[in-house]
Structures are given as C-alpha cells and as structure tokens.
Amino acid sequence: MATPAKEMRAVYAETLVELGAKNKDIVLLEADLMKASGTGPFQAAYPERTFDVGVAEANMVGVAAGLSAEGKIPFAATFGCFATRRVFDQFFVSCAYARLNVKLVGTDPGVSAAFNGGTHMPFEDLALMRAVPGIAVLEPSDAASLRGLVAAAAERKGSVYMRLHRKAVPDLYPAGEKFEIGKAKLLREGKHVAIVALGSIMVNEALKAAELLAKEGIEASVVDALSVKPLDAELVLREARKCGAVVTAENHQASGGLGSAVAELLAETGAARLARIGVKDEFGEVGTQDYLQDRFGLRAANIAEAAKALAKA
Amino acid sequence: MTKEELAVLEAKAKEIRCKTIDAIGFLGVGHIGGALSIVELLALLYFKEMRVDPENPRWPGRDRLVLSKGHAGPALYSALAMKGFFPEEWLHSLNKGGTRLPSHCDRNLTPGIDMTTGSLGQGLSAACGIALANRLEGRDSFTFAIIGDGETNEGQNWEAALFAAHQKLGRLVAFTDYNKMQIDGRTEQVLDLGKLEEKWAAFGWESARVDGHDIAAIAAAVEAAKARAAKPDAKPTMIVLDTIKGKGAAFCEGSVGSHNMAFDYETAKKAIAELG
Numbered sequence: 001m002a003t004p005a006k007e008m009r010a011v012y013a014e015t016l017v018e019l020g021a022k023n024k025d026i027v028l029l030e031a032d033l034m035k036a037s038g039t040g041p042f043q044a045a046y047p048e049r050t051f052d053v054g055v056a057e058a059n060m061v062g063v064a065a066g067l068s069a070e071g072k073i074p075f076a077a078t079f080g081c082f083a084t085r086r087v088f089d090q091f092f093v094s095c096a097y098a099r100l101n102v103k104l105v106g107t108d109p110g111v112s113a114a115f116n117g118g119t120h121m122p123f124e125d126l127a128l129m130r131a132v133p134g135i136a137v138l139e140p141s142d143a144a145s146l147r148g149l150v151a152a153a154a155e156r157k158g159s160v161y162m163r164l165h166r167k168a169v170p171d172l173y174p175a176g177e178k179f180e181i182g183k184a185k186l187l188r189e190g191k192h193v194a195i196v197a198l199g200s201i202m203v204n205e206a207l208k209a210a211e212l213l214a215k216e217g218i219e220a221s222v223v224d225a226l227s228v229k230p231l232d233a234e235l236v237l238r239e240a241r242k243c244g245a246v247v248t249a250e251n252h253q254a255s256g257g258l259g260s261a262v263a264e265l266l267a268e269t270g271a272a273r274l275a276r277i278g279v280k281d282e283f284g285e286v287g288t289q290d291y292l293q294d295r296f297g298l299r300a301a302n303i304a305e306a307a308k309a310l311a312k313a
Numbered sequence: 314m315t316k317e318e319l320a321v322l323e324a325k326a327k328e329i330r331c332k333t334i335d336a337i338g339f340l341g342v343g344h345i346g347g348a349l350s351i352v353e354l355l356a357l358l359y360f361k362e363m364r365v366d367p368e369n370p371r372w373p374g375r376d377r378l379v380l381s382k383g384h385a386g387p388a389l390y391s392a393l394a395m396k397g398f399f400p401e402e403w404l405h406s407l408n409k410g411g412t413r414l415p416s417h418c419d420r421n422l423t424p425g426i427d428m429t430t431g432s433l434g435q436g437l438s439a440a441c442g443i444a445l446a447n448r449l450e451g452r453d454s455f456t457f458a459i460i461g462d463g464e465t466n467e468g469q470n471w472e473a474a475l476f477a478a479h480q481k482l483g484r485l486v487a488f489t490d491y492n493k494m495q496i497d498g499r500t501e502q503v504l505d506l507g508k509l510e511e512k513w514a515a516f517g518w519e520s521a522r523v524d525g526h527d528i529a530a531i532a533a534a535v536e537a538a539k540a541r542a543a544k545p546d547a548k549p550t551m552i553v554l555d556t557i558k559g560k561g562a563a564f565c566e567g568s569v570g571s572h573n574m575a576f577d578y579e580t581a582k583k584a585i586a587e588l589g
Contacts, residue, residue, distance in 0.1 A: 054479075062435050
C-alpha cells in the first residue's frame with residue numbers, strides 16, 4: 001500500500017479526539033512537547049482536559065497517576081527517552097505499582113529520533129518497560145494499528161507504555177482492522193523462517209527481507225509483533241514450530257526488548273533456533289534515519305542474511 | 314476552636330501516638346520518628362477537618378490525603394483504625410507477610426489510603442492530579458498532602474510546586490513535616506532547606522509556618538486555607554509545621570536515629586505508660 005499523507009502523530013491526536021468525545025474521562029498530558037506530539041487538536045477540542053505541565057516529566061507522570069486515582073484515563077506523551085529512563089521510578093511506583101491506569105506514550109522510538117541524536121534516542125525503553133509488572137508494552141506499525149491500539153489502551157484497566165513513531169509511515173492494514181493488546185498479526189506466511197518484527201521501520205524492513213529471501217527460494221513468515229508485553233506467544237510459537245527458525249527485528253537494543261521476549265519463549269519451549277536483529281549494545285548518535293538504519297544494521301539485508309544463515313543451518 | 318474541642322483533639326493525638334508506638338514496638342522496628350512528628354496534624358485532619366466516610370472509603374465527595382512521606386504510614390493507620398476504616402487489631406499486623414498495613418502507604422491494601430507512596434518526592438504530584446480531577450468533576454473536596462523535610466530535597470516537589478500554582482489548585486493544602494532531621498543528620502547539615510516557607514511563597518503558594526504540635530495553630534492555618542479556597546483563583550497552600558522527630562516518646566524524641574529504629578515491646582509499653 002502507498003505511503004499515506006497523514007503523520008502518525010496526527011492519527012494519534014485524531015484517535016484521542018474521537019475517544020474523548022465518547023469518554024470524558026480521557027485527559028491529555030504533555031510536557032512542553034505538545035507541538036512534537038501533535039496533540040493540539042485534542043487541546044482545541046477539550047481545553048479543560050488538556051494539561052501541559054512544562055518541561056517536568058516526573059511531575060507529568062505523578063499528576064497522571066493522581067488523575068487516574070480519581071478515575072480519569074490520562075494519555076501522557078513525551079519523547080520515549082524521557083517517558084522511560086527519565087521517569088522510570090515515577091511510572092513504576094506511582095502508576096504501575098499503585099495499579100493505576102496511565103497511558104504513557106514515548107515518541108521518536110529508536111533511530112526515528114534522528115537529528116536529536118544519542119541523548120534522545122531510546123534503544124532501551126522496551127527493556128525498561130518490559131521489567132514493570134503487569135503493564136502492556138506496545139508499538140503500533142501503521143495508522144490503523146495505532147488507532148486500534150490507542151483505543152485498546154484506553155479500554156484496558158491498567159497502565160500501558162506505547163511507542164509512537166511520529167512521522168507518516170506506510171499503511172499495512174486496512175482501516176477498521178481489529179487490534180488487541182497481546183495479539184500479533186501474521187502479515188506473510190512462509191515455512192522456512194519466521195521474522196518477528198516490531199514497529200513500522202522494522203516490519204517494513206522484514207517484508208522487504210521476505211522478498212529478498214523469496215528470490216532465493218526461502219519462504220519467510222512475517223509477524224508484526226505489535227505487543228511486546230504481553231507477547232503473542234501463541235502466534236509466535238506456531239510460526240516458530242512450523243519454520244524451526246526465527247529472526248526478531250526491532251528498532252531497539254537486540255537485548256531486553258522483543259528479541260529477549262522471543263528468546264525467552266523459544267528457550268523455554270525449544271521451539272526454534274533464533275537470531276536477533278537490533279542494536280548491539282551501543283548508544284545512539286545523530287544522523288538521518290536512513291543513515292542510522294545502515295549504521296546500526298536495521299535493514300532488510302541484515303534480516304535476510306540472518307534468516308538465510310538460520311534457514312540453512 | 315473551643316477548649317473542649319481542643320481537648321478532644323489532643324486526646325485523639327495522644328491515642329494516635331500511643332497506638333503508633335504500640336504497633337511499631339509490637340513489630341520491633343520501624344519509622345517511629347517521622348510517624349510521631351505528624352500525630353497532631355493527623356488528629357486534626359481526621360477528627361475535625363477532613364470529610365471522610367469510613368463505611369465508604371472511596372466516596373467521591375470525600376477529602377483526600379496523600380501521605381507522600383509514606384514511611385509515616387503507621388501513624389496514619391492508627392488514625393484510620395480509630396476512625397473505623399478497619400479493625401484496630403490490624404495494627405499489630407504491621408509489616409507482617411500478607412498484611413494490609415505495609416510500612417509505606419498502599420492505596421490497594423488499606424481502606425482509607427488515597428495514594429500509594431513511599432518513593433519520596435512523588436506524592437505532591439499525585440495530589441495535584443487528584444485535586445485537578447476533583448476540580449474537573451466539580452467537587453468541592455480538599456486534597457491534603459504531607460511531605461517530609463528530607464523529602465523536600467527531591468526536585469519533583471518543586472516541579473509540582475510550579476504546577477499547582479500555575480493551575481491555581483486552591484483546594485490543595487500541603488504540609489511539610491519540618492522536624493529538621495533526615496536519615497544522615499540534621500537537614501541543615503545534609504542539605505539546608507533555608508527559609509522553607511519563603512521558598513513556597515516564591516513558588517506562588519500561600520505559605521504559613523506554625524508549631525506542628527499545636528493543634529489549634531495548625532487548625533487556624535487550615536481554616537484560613539479553606540476560607541481562601543472559597544474564592545476563585547485561590548493559590549495552593551503550604552503549611553510548614555515545626556515539629557520534633559519522635560515527639561512524645563522519650564526513647565526516641567529528638568534523635569536522628571529515630572528515622573527507622575529498632576526497639577522492643579517493653580520500651581514501647583514504657584513510653585506509652587509515660588504518656589499517661
């Protein structure tokens with residue numbers, strides 16, 4: 001499908017405006033990045049339910065917890081680096097441990113932070129958030145999955161961390177497709193290797209990798225993980241057992257996030273051999289997203305190479 | 314406040330103090346110092362100022378309390394038990410495996426606890442969120458918050474301070490338990506808070522400083538805050554309470570070591586007997 005004109009952040013804002021019309025408990029928090037998050041339309045529609053706390057992420061998360069304690073459903077966004085490593089304890093204690101209902105959105109995941117560079121490039125947000133008991137950790141891969149997962153997050157009783165790629169990305173699903181927390185989607189069915197990918201960048205690279213592999217007679221399944229926690233163990237295991245080989249692909253450290261979640265599942269079941277594509281224990285740096293994908297080995301070629309080695313092993 | 318009313322509240326304070334010494338002494342170790350320094354405040358809040366319903370702890374129309382210095386939980390549990398939120402027998406379950414009364418406050422375990430706290434510096438932000446939600450719902454409820462002086466070192470308090478003033482959270486009334494001691498020593502030695510009430514005023518709060526063991530004085534400051542809150546655009550209020558760590562228990566009063574202290578049940582009983 002063609003790249004849509006609409007940016008993901010616009011879809012995020014639109015979805016919240018729609019949900020907010022039906023549910024007046026939905027409130028929005030920003031920490032002086034409303035322009036970056038693109039949530040101005042929510043503020044325009046519901047100014048009384050919009051709180052820009054200034055450059056004060058810890059307070060934003062604490063205020064969200066308090067709002068949630070009174071039954072509000074706060075969506076709080078900031079860059080993913082700040083949404084996780086900067087406020088980890090605030091989110092851990094005041095939101096998750098308190099069994100509250102805060103939806104924390106981390107924008108600019110991984111290399112999509114591009115020119116903001118290493119300080120702003122979360123390659124570890126999923127690793128951190130996976131360690132928080134009971135929460136859901138999500139990364140939509142296109143506009144439809146973003147809509148679906150934002151709605152699912154609002155419905156869920158419990159805190160959520162969701163990565164949000166702000167820019168326009170290619171559509172993968174038709175409008176109206178249903179999404180659930182904890183459910184992955186099978187985008188392509190193969191029998192030699194299963195590629196389990198996360199987020200727009202890597203799901204699209206995985207689809208390209210499957211094309212490259214097909215030319216060499218290797219049929220790859222492509223699974224869009226969507227939910228790192230809970231992981232869709234059923235779908236991942238089914239594809240893993242069928243293919244006997246799995247490659248994970250994420251815009252994140254290869255350890256701690258999706259790759260580790262899948263590795264744990266496969267190690268415990270002995271279902272398949274595994275290779276992980278992701279950042280190899282390095283910090284981020286400045287550059288275009290294109291440059292950074294090359295720099296950190298987040299390309300279809302990297303996935304295909306790993307898949308080929310596994311499939312032939 | 315009438316003399317009779319004051320006498321009742323002072324008796325309640327003594328009872329909270331005795332029950333707190335008893336509960337921590339029964340266990341043998343706990344955060345006795347910072348629990349005993351807020352006893353008069355808790356007596357005033359729960360037996361005069363706060364609108365609560367022990368039969369319906371989550372009643373939307375209630376006033377809320379966020380005990381941000383969550384380690385003082387045992388003092389609050391004593392007040393809640395006396396108020397009838399749960400049986401007084403629970404007090405002896407403090408910190409036992411499976412208890413409903415953990416060392417630090419937990420909104421999911423204890424009836425009457427409005428917010429989970431314990432990681433210092435986070436409670437005032439939560440109190441801001443609660444006050445915002447009450448305003449959105451059109452409730453006239455007050456949100457009270459108690460922070461420690463050592464806790465005031467945490468920068469998040471000052472983020473919340475800016476926010477509460479910016480949002481004009483006039484129904485947020487916070488207290489600092491200024492007992493001048495933190496774990497590693499006197500506050501002026503570890504990290505001097507300077508003119509604390511002036512700092513809050515500079516952050517846009519109404520600010521007062523009173524003797525935290527003088528119930529009538531605290532009451533006057535709270536009543537003044539409530540009166541201001543009736544007007545539009547009222548500021549949040551910080552009432553700095555000059556207190557004494559370990560107040561009322563000779564074995565720990567005024568001692569830096571009382572932050573988290575081991576003492577046996579005999580010591581507790583003796584201290585309670587001395588309170589008369």
